[in-house]
Amino acid sequence: MGLKITLGGKTYTAPSPRARQFKEYIRMLRSSNKSETTEECEDIDAATRFIVSLFDSDEVTVERFENELSFTDAARLHHEYLEWIGQYLPVDRKNAKSR
Numbered sequence: 001m002g003l004k005i006t007l008g009g010k011t012y013t014a015p016s017p018r019a020r021q022f023k024e025y026i027r028m029l030r031s032s033n034k035s036e037t038t039e040e041c042e043d044i045d046a047a048t049r050f051i052v053s054l055f056d057s058d059e060v061t062v063e064r065f066e067n068e069l070s071f072t073d074a075a076r077l078h079h080e081y082l083e084w085i086g087q088y089l090p091v092d093r094k095n096a097k098s099r
Helices: 019-034 040-054 062-068 071-086
Strands: 004-007 010-013
Touching: 004 062, 004 071, 019 040, 040 062, 040 071
Parallel strands: none
Antiparallel strands: 004 010
């Protein structure tokens, strides 16, 4: 599965995530689980910044994401990036049966 964004008629594809993005992903998960008093807008802004970072391109910016994407495409990317990044997370292959 590829993660793609189209801005100004040009389509960008996210390369495989790097260690810095893995660290940011973990940091984002921890901060969203840490406090229920965090504003949802802050979580959405953090997720948007993270999604933009996945494309690793100076041409894909938060400003362009917010101003050029349709509501539908922005919502789709906020959903798809979780599935996309999940394909890179290690899977525990141990047998879960009790012995």
